[in-house]
Amino acid sequence: MQSLDFPASCEVESVPRIFVFVLLVVAVALPAMGQTLSLSASSLSTFPLTSDPTTTQTLTVTTNVGGFFLVIPQTTVCAYMTANMAGKPGNTGSIPDTSVQMNSTSIVTGSTNCGVATAYQIANHAGAFCFCGTKTYTDSVTVRIAGYPTTLEADTYTGTITLIATAQ
Amino acid sequence: MNFKNVMLTILLVAVALGAANAQSSGTSTTPIVATKAESLTITANAPLATYNLGALAAQTLNISSYWNVNPAKANVTICVYMDPTTGVMKGTGTNASVIDQTMVQTKVGAGAWANINAGTACGVAGGATLINTYPLTTTATRNIPSTSPKADSVQVQLNGVPATYEADTYTGTLTLIAYAL
Numbered sequence: 001m002q003s004l005d006f007p008a009s010c011e012v013e014s015v016p017r018i019f020v021f022v023l024l025v026v027a028v029a030l031p032a033m034g035q036t037l038s039l040s041a042s043s044l045s046t047f048p049l050t051s052d053p054t055t056t057q058t059l060t061v062t063t064n065v066g067g068f069f070l071v072i073p074q075t076t077v078c079a080y081m082t083a084n085m086a087g088k089p090g091n092t093g094s095i096p097d098t099s100v101q102m103n104s105t106s107i108v109t110g111s112t113n114c115g116v117a118t119a120y121q122i123a124n125h126a127g128a129f130c131f132c133g134t135k136t137y138t139d140s141v142t143v144r145i146a147g148y149p150t151t152l153e154a155d156t157y158t159g160t161i162t163l164i165a166t167a168q
Numbered sequence: 169m170n171f172k173n174v175m176l177t178i179l180l181v182a183v184a185l186g187a188a189n190a191q192s193s194g195t196s197t198t199p200i201v202a203t204k205a206e207s208l209t210i211t212a213n214a215p216l217a218t219y220n221l222g223a224l225a226a227q228t229l230n231i232s233s234y235w236n237v238n239p240a241k242a243n244v245t246i247c248v249y250m251d252p253t254t255g256v257m258k259g260t261g262t263n264a265s266v267i268d269q270t271m272v273q274t275k276v277g278a279g280a281w282a283n284i285n286a287g288t289a290c291g292v293a294g295g296a297t298l299i300n301t302y303p304l305t306t307t308a309t310r311n312i313p314s315t316s317p318k319a320d321s322v323q324v325q326l327n328g329v330p331a332t333y334e335a336d337t338y339t340g341t342l343t344l345i346a347y348a349l
Contacts, residue, residue: 036192036194037192037193037194038194039195039196040196041196041198042198043198043199044198044200044201046201047200047202048205049204050205054202059198063194085200085202087239088238088239090239090306091239092306092307095202145202148202151311153204153237153239153310154204154207154310154311155203155204156201156202156203157201157203158199158201160198160199160200161197161199161200163198164193164194164195164196165194165195166193167192167193
């Protein structure tokens with residue numbers, strides 16, 4: 001047990017010293033240890049490659065920022081792809097990730113967002129004071145495929161969009 | 169400043185600094201899927217000329233086809249047949265005589281003449297003439313562009329048409345089919 005040895009001259013009238021100390025430790029530790037940042041997204045339907053660009057769908061991203069005490073940090077939501085959309089085995093064709101567009105802009109931006117090279121920034125929420133414990137952001141972005149090869153083989157092409165949120 | 173105020177000040181500064189300096193991230197993934205539908209197109213380059221039932225002669229039917237099919241498909245077969253219900257050659261008006269599929273013969277390459285519906289191919293229940301089979305082993309063979317269609321031909325003749333048939337024009341339909349399996 002660590003003893004607390006406050007100066008005798010300190011005036012502590014209504015708040016016990018140990019309570020203040022524990023509160024101080026917890027307050028300092030919370031931002032560093034208890035942060036939670038989680039994302040979820042709506043599902044996209046299959047894009048029929050019957051036109052170029054394809055029809056547009058809306059992807060809704062929900063971001064929960066929690067574990068912060070009083071101050072909700074600036075939160076940025078991004079999306080990126082690390083590979084082309086591939087067909088089934090034996091199909092050498094693919095849909096380039098550069099053909100996947102968000103809000104009519106290629107998801108491969110060439111810019112670093114959310115700490116990821118070539119990521120697309122979906123939203124940037126400014127930091128704010130909040131006594132809510134957890135802050136939820138809901139962001140929407142349109143998705144379509146444009147500029148894909150006209151010579152693509154008939155097939156189902158599958159890829160993965162990674163969503164990332166950073167709080168700072 | 170008493171001890172309580174000092175501690176509260178430190179507390180607020182600590183909170184603000186901690187929050188400002190902390191950095192965290194979270195990720196999630198969502199699939200993105202697109203499909204390109206299969207397509208097969210087959211056409212006769214030109215219709216057959218009218219046969220003279222008084223002096224029958226074989227004709228060549230030239231066919232163009234192109235397709236784009238899934239990797240799971242193994243072959244595209246090219247066939248021709250006469251639908252026994254809708255394709256037989258009928259006369260005009262009250263003429264009840266017909267030239268049916270048993271009187272239409274086909275010949276592929278150096279093969280023998282046979283009734284047009286004698287073969288089993290292209291998934292046609294009533295039979296068909298198999299003109300060609302294209303194995304699909306690569307993307308290039310599964311995806312034939314319209315600008316470079318495949319060319320095939322089959323000879324067609326009428327055979328065994330009763331001489332007693334009334335003078336008339338008999339019109340029917342041959343069906344071409346490109347079939348991927």
